Amino acid sequence: MSFEHIIYFVTSGVALLSLNRPKSLNSFNEAMHLEVREAFKLIKADKRVRALVLTGEGRGFCAGQDLSDRNVDPNAESPDLGRSIDKFYNPLIKTIQELPMPVICAVNGVAAGAGANIPLACDLILAGRSAKFIQAFCKIGLVPDSGGTWFLPRLVGMAKAKELALLGEVVSADDAVQIGLINRVVEDDVLRQEAMDLAQKLASQPTKGLAYIKRALNQTFDHGLHAHLELERDLQRLAGQTQDYREGVAAFMEKRTPAFKGE
Ligand code: T3D
Numbered sequence: 001m002s003f004e005h006i007i008y009f010v011t012s013g014v015a016l017l018s019l020n021r022p023k024s025l026n027s028f029n030e031a032m033h034l035e036v037r038e039a040f041k042l043i044k045a046d047k048r049v050r051a052l053v054l055t056g057e058g059r060g061f062c063a064g065q066d067l068s069d070r071n072v073d074p075n076a077e078s079p080d081l082g083r084s085i086d087k088f089y090n091p092l093i094k095t096i097q098e099l100p101m102p103v104i105c106a107v108n109g110v111a112a113g114a115g116a117n118i119p120l121a122c123d124l125i126l127a128g129r130s131a132k133f134i135q136a137f138c139k140i141g142l143v144p145d146s147g148g149t150w151f152l153p154r155l156v157g158m159a160k161a162k163e164l165a166l167l168g169e170v171v172s173a174d175d176a177v178q179i180g181l182i183n184r185v186v187e188d189d190v191l192r193q194e195a196m197d198l199a200q201k202l203a204s205q206p207t208k209g210l211a212y213i214k215r216a217l218n219q220t221f222d223h224g225l226h227a228h229l230e231l232e233r234d235l236q237r238l239a240g241q242t243q244d245y246r247e248g249v250a251a252f253m254e255k256r257t258p259a260f261k262g263e
Contacts, residue, residue, distance in 0.1 A: 005032035013203030022058025027066040050203035055106035064113020100211035106195035117146035125182035127173040206244030207262035
């Protein structure tokens with residue numbers, strides 16, 4: 001399948017999905033949304049894929065919604081942004097969160113608007129040294145979307161979340177690590193390789209077990225302790241039924257390196 005607005009390929013168990021509209025800092029138009037959606041369908045259907053790297057081409061990761069697609073002429077009818085959220089952004093965030101494998105976001109430059117929040121839905125966030133994160137919504141009279149008002153307080157606390165969302169100031173990659181927004185900063189020229197290496201390492205692990213870990217952690221704030229203990233029990237039951245669990249225990253007992261197959 002060929003794409004125009006994204007780059008997509010699979011190598012050594014890892015899918016790479018790179019946003020590819022660099023002239024507008026990989027901002028989302030409808031066509032790119034549709035291709036991203038198509039790529040996620042491929043990922044879900046491809047048994048080889050056991051980890052995903054999401055990144056962007058050029059000097060930006062993503063500048064959110066392509067604002068040139070919005071008619072703001074005073075005489076024009078107001079656009080229904082809720083429809084755009086329902087149709088594209090919310091399904092994307094849910095898809096990333098529910099994907100049963102680790103998703104690494106490699107933030108290769110500026111990440112603004114929805115482009116700053118899509119990484120927060122991923123499981124691990126690596127950033128190039130030059131990356132910056134901007135909750136740009138407040139500058140154009142909008143509300144942080146793509147899960148921004150959900151993820152931010154959980155990651156950085158309410159005080160910092162309000163500061164980021166209400167002021168829309170630029171957060172450097174180093175500061176983003178410092179405040180717990182992202183995981184790691186690496187030099188720009190090695191970002192993609194580092195992300196791919198990490199993804200390949202994850203792709204060689206018990207994929208189903210990692211998917212259950214992801215599910216348990218993603219749901220942790222939805223439950224009280226008792227309900228969450230029950231979820232852990234249910235997921236452990238499922239994990240115990242995987243081939244990789246058998247392999248992990250057998251390899252430990254036989255003092256050898258396990259060969260996990262993601263089954
Ligand atoms: O509408 C809905 O569906 C609702 C959902 C909304 C979700 C959202 O994401 S709303 C937020 C939208 N995004 C923004 O408000 C960010 C707008 N961009 C910026 O503030 C700045 O571009 C950046 C801070 C991201 C980067 O600044 P800088 O100085 O590094 O680059 P630049 O010169 O501003 O941008 C480079 C080019 O990309 C430029 O085009 P040009 O002049 O070279 O032809 C610029 O117009 C274009 N560009 C950047 N962001 C967008 C964009 N074009 C369209 N839409 C953009 N969002």
